[in-house]
Every structure is written in structure tokens, then in C-alpha cells.
Amino acid sequence: xxxxxxxxxxxxxxxxxxxxxxxxxxxxxxxxxxxxxxxxxxxxxxxxxxxxxxxxxxxxxxxxxxxxxxxxxxxxxxxxxxxxxxxxxxxxxxxxxxxxxxxxxxxxxxxxxxxxxxxxxxxxxxxxxxxxxxxxxxxxxxxxxxxxxxxxxxxxxxxxxxxxxxxxxxxxxxxxxxxxxxxxxxxxxxxxxxxxxxxxxxxxxxxxxxxxxxxxxxxxxxxxxxxxxxxxxxxxxxxxxxxxxxxxxxxxxxxxxxxxxxxxxxxxxxxxxxxxxxxxxxxxxxxxxxxxxxxxxxxxxxxxxxxxxxxxxxxxxxxxxxxxxxxxxxxxxxxxxxxxxxxxxxxxxxxxxxxxxxxxxxxxxxxxxxxxxxxxxxxxxxxxxxxxxxxxxxxxxxxxxxxxxxxxxxx
Numbered sequence: 001x002x003x004x005x006x007x008x009x010x011x012x013x014x015x016x017x018x019x020x021x022x023x024x025x026x027x028x029x030x031x032x033x034x035x036x037x038x039x040x041x042x043x044x045x046x047x048x049x050x051x052x053x054x055x056x057x058x059x060x061x062x063x064x065x066x067x068x069x070x071x072x073x074x075x076x077x078x079x080x081x082x083x084x085x086x087x088x089x090x091x092x093x094x095x096x097x098x099x100x101x102x103x104x105x106x107x108x109x110x111x112x113x114x115x116x117x118x119x120x121x122x123x124x125x126x127x128x129x130x131x132x133x134x135x136x137x138x139x140x141x142x143x144x145x146x147x148x149x150x151x152x153x154x155x156x157x158x159x160x161x162x163x164x165x166x167x168x169x170x171x172x173x174x175x176x177x178x179x180x181x182x183x184x185x186x187x188x189x190x191x192x193x194x195x196x197x198x199x200x201x202x203x204x205x206x207x208x209x210x211x212x213x214x215x216x217x218x219x220x221x222x223x224x225x226x227x228x229x230x231x232x233x234x235x236x237x238x239x240x241x242x243x244x245x246x247x248x249x250x251x252x253x254x255x256x257x258x259x260x261x262x263x264x265x266x267x268x269x270x271x272x273x274x275x276x277x278x279x280x281x282x283x284x285x286x287x288x289x290x291x292x293x294x295x296x297x298x299x300x301x302x303x304x305x306x307x308x309x310x311x312x313x314x315x316x317x318x319x320x321x322x323x324x325x326x327x328x329x330x331x332x333x334x335x336x337x338x339x340x341x342x343x344x345x346x347x348x349x350x351x352x353x354x355x356x357x358x359x360x361x362x363x364x365x366x367x368x369x370x371x372x373x374x375x376x377x378x379x380x381x382x383x384x385x386x387x388x389x390x391x392x393x394x395x396x397x398x399x400x401x402x403x404x405x406x407x408x409x410x411x
Contacts, residue, residue, distance in 0.1 A: 047374045051367055058118055059370045060353050061085030063329065065123060065306065067339035071097050073108045076342045081112045081122070084349055087373055088123030090339055091174065096136040099172055099395035103388035106173025110384040120377050121384045123335075125176035128165055131189045140168055141400045144407060146181055150192030150202060153407060158192075159205040161407075164400050166213025171394040173386040178218045178269060180206040182253040183226035191226055196252035204257050211265050214382050219257060221271035221308060222295060223284060224250030237314070238274040246277060255299050263303035264380050268295060270307055270333065272314035282331070283315060286324070291332035304372050306335040311344055322351030326361055334369040 051059075061080075065088035068077035080086040089109060096102050106124055113122045126135055131145025143165055149158050162180070169177055180203045185191040192202045207217040223246060227239045239246070247255070254268065270291060272283045278294060279287040285307045295301050310316065310324050319327065325336045325348040336352075338345045355361045 043375075043379060047371055047378065050374060051370060054118070054370070056356060056363075056366075057353065058085045059366050060349060060356070062087035062118075062120070062373050063334060063352070063366070063369055064088070064325075064336050064338065064345070064349060065090055065125060066337075066345045067092060067095075068342070069094055071095055071101055072105065073112065077109070078112055080342075080345065081109065082116050084346075085116060085118055086122075086345075087120070087377075088125060088176070088335065090125045090127075090337065091135060092126075092339070093135050093137075096139075098136075098139055099168075099391040100388040102136070102172040102174070103386045103391040107385055107388070110173065120374075121381050123176050123377070123381075124174050124384075125178060126169065126174050127178045128169060128174075129179045129181060129190055130161070130165070133190060139396060141165070141396050141404055144404065145189040146192045146202075147189040150198060155201050155205045157407060158202045159209040160403070162206040162209025162217075163213050164209075164403065166210040166215040168395045168400070170214045171386060171391040173384065173391075174215070175381060175384070176216045176218065176267070177210055178220060178267075179210075180217065180219070181221070182219050182257075183221060183224050184250055184253075185226035188226065194226075196249050200253035200256040203253050204261065207257065207261060207266050216266060216376075216380065218267040218269050218306065219254055220269035221273075222251075222254055222268050223271070223275060223278075223290060224254070225271045225273045226250060238276055241275075241277060243277045246275070251294075251299075254295075258299050258301045263301055264376060265303075267304045267306050267335075268301060269337075270295075270305060272308050272312055282327070285310075285315065285333065286319070286327040286331050288331040296332060304334045304376055305332060307333050307337050309337050309339040310348060311338060311340050320351075321347035322354075324348060325352040326355040329361055329365060329369065334372050 061084045064086050066077070066080060066086055067090045068074055077089065091102070095105065109124070110122055113120060127133055128135055128143070129146065130143035131147065134140060134143055141164060143161060149161065166177065181190040182199050182203050183191050184194050184196060184199055186194050192199050203219065210217040225239070227241065227250065257266070270285045272285050274283050275290065279289045284290045291305055295305065307328050310321065310328070315324060321344050328336055329352060336348055338348050352361065356363060356366055
């Protein structure tokens with residue numbers, strides 16, 4: 001009888017201890033939740049305060065990403081960063097001769113941005129897809145084309161290749177890679193193939209691989225230009241397909257990734273091709289129906305939207321540079337990409353600036369995009385300073401070459 005009473009008492013004590021532990025854990029969880037909410041509120045307040053202190057010129061500049069000539073910080077790009085407050089740059093082969101040089105260039109540009117009134121980091125981007133689309137091809141690892149990965153490799157290989165690519169880019173001070181390509185195509189080497197589910201699966205793993213190397217990816221080219229055989233660099237074209245057809249195929253990979261991943265971890269790049277099923281008049285990059293209603297509304301995308309290069313023939317043959325920036329911002333784009341000519345970059349900048357002053361673009365629309373840029377820069381971007389000597393060791397390392405060779409996909 002005594003033994004039975006002892007067991008009952010022990011059972012009650014155990015229940016009491018478990019209850020105390022449960023409530024302590026619950027309270028800790030609530031405390032962490034409250035701290036998280038407090039941090040989030042503080043972040044919003046910080047961004048709002050910064051937004052209120054910014055001039056219109058600073059706001060417009062943050063909504064642009066530009067290219068420039070030379071392997072060193074030129075007078076033109078310095079002026080754009082210091083006086084126009086440009087938010088980002090994009091590298092091409094003309095800017096890249098060695099990993100050490102690229103890292104030094106990135107540091108120099110970041111230092112210039114740090115010294116202006118905003119003291120915000122620069123978005124430093126590149127198109128490093130693999131296959132034929134590789135910058136500084138002879139000095140970086142021979143990344144396989146997406147078509148080869150789609151045909152012969154697993155999604156895990158896609159992750160590893162993207163992660164390897166991301167580590168090389170990150171070591172050189174590049175924090176954004178305009179990849180992966182989600183366009184569906186049987187023949188385009190930039191595409192993993194025609195299967196929407198494979199494009200989604202491989203695309204998601206590519207984003208994860210880049211993110212794990214502190215690089216932000218970009219899904220392109222929304223809403224999917226795999227059906228077009230005309231190069232938008234040269235001329236415009238239209239995709240003749242119904243909304244239902246597009247949303248069950250071309251748009252499917254974008255929709256799935258947007259729905260499953262943190263939208264701060266990737267951009268969406270919008271193509272210049274036309275989709276009459278949504279907008280009979282304007283290309284996707286200048287279409288409010290496609291960016292605001294479809295991408296942000298129906299697909300609920302919360303991250304940054306960037307245009308494809310505004311100097312492409314698909315748009316610059318039909319719109320002036322002064323108008324293009326305005327049209328893209330009114331459509332819902334956040335970042336205007338102008339890759340080549342300084343004169344065109346100034347035209348886009350001045351055109352948007354004047355459009356806001358004239359009341360053609362509401363300041364609320366500008367502020368909406370600036371908030372997204374500030375959120376990304378302040379809470380997603382890591383330390384921007386890199387070690388040029390370390391870049392020489394990381395890029396095209398023996399280990400990376402050995403891994404890519406093991407895939408037997410490099411060519």
C-alpha cells in the first residue's frame with residue numbers, strides 16, 4: 001500500500017515538473033515572438049525615417065542599376081554614384097579581367113557609395129548563368145549550361161553548381177546574379193527544358209545554392225519568354241497563348257518558387273516581350289497588368305522587380321529613354337536596368353525625376369519601390385567588403401574544377 005502511495009506521489013511530482021517546463025517554454029516562445037515583432041516594428045520605423053529624410057533625387061537614383069566601361073572606377077560611374085545616388089551596378093566582360101581586379105573594383109565602388117549622403121551599399125550584379133552566358137569566361141569555373149544540367153544532372157547538382165558559382169561571385173564582391181532562367185524551351189541552352197515542374201524544382205535549388213553563398217538570385221524572364229524565337233535584344237515579339245495556358249506552363253515555375261520561398265531572397269526580372277492575353281499594347285516590362293495585377297496581385301510576389309535592360313531593341317525602338325523609366329515604374333517595376341550608355345542612363349534618370357515633379361508619377365509610387373530597395377539593402381545584404389587575395393584563391397579553384405569535371409557536363 002505504501003509503495004502504491006509512493007508511486008502516485010511520484011507521478012504527481014513528474015506531472016508538476018512537466019507542467020512547469022511547458023509553461024516556461026511557452027513563455028520563452030512568447031518572449032521570442034514579442035522580440036521578433038519588436039525588431040520587425042523597429043525595422044519598419046527605421047526605413048520610414050530614412051525614407052522621409054531622402055531627397056527626390058536620392059530616391060530616383062536608388063531605383064536604377066547601371067553598367068559602365070572599364071576595369072576601374074571611371075569618372076562616369078563615380079558621378080552617377082556620388083551625384084545621382086545610383087543604387088546598383090552590373091558587370092560585363094569589359095569590367096572584369098581577374099578575380100583580384102574585380103574584387104578591388106567592387107570595394108572601390110562600395111567605398112564611393114558609402115561616402116555619399118545615403119551611405120547605402122551598392123547592389124553589384126552580373127549575368128553568370130553558365131554555358132555561353134559567363135562573364136570573364138577564362139578566369140572563372142566552366143559552369144555548365146542550364147540545358148545540360150536539366151538533361152543530365154539532378155536538382156542536387158543544380159544546387160551544388162549554383163553554390164559554387166555563388167561562392168566565386170561573392171568572393172569578388174558581387175551580391176546579385178541574374179539567374180536562374182525559368183523560360184521553358186526544348187532548344188535554348190539557357191533553359192533546363194520544357195517541363196514546368198523541372199524548371200521549378202531546378203530553379204528553386206539554384207536560388208538556394210546562390211543564397212547559401214550570400215548571393216541573391218533572380219528569376220527570369222517573367223512571365224516566361226521560352227515560346228518566342230525572336231531575340232528581345234534586337235526586336236519585339238508577342239507570345240500568342242491564353243492566360244490559362246501560360247499559367248499552367250510558362251508561369252508555373254515562377255508561381256511555385258514565389259509561393260514557397262522567402263521573396264527577399266530573389267528578384268524577378270521582367271521581359272520586354274508582349275503577352276496579348278494580358279496586355280495587347282505594352283511589353284511585359286512596361287505593363288501594369290502583368291507586373292501589378294499578375295505578378296504582385298495573383299502570384300503575391302513581395303520582393304524586388306527589375307526590368308530587363310532598357311537598351312534592348314524590343315523597347316528602345318518604340319519608347320524614348322525619358323519615357324521608359326516612367327512607364328516601367330508606373331507599371332510596378334522597382335529597379336530600372338540600363339546596361340551600357342551613360343547618356344541613356346542620364347535620360348532615364350532625368351526623365352523619371354521630371355515625371356515625378358510634373359505629377360505624372362505619384363511620389364507614393366516612388367516611395368513604395370524605395371521601401372523595397374531599402375528593406376533589401378538593410379536586412380538582406382551582408383558585409384560588402386571583400387579580400388581581393390582571397391578571391392584569387394576561391395575563383396576557379398582546383399576543387400571547383402574537379403567537381404565540374406566529374407559532372408561531365410562542362411561542354
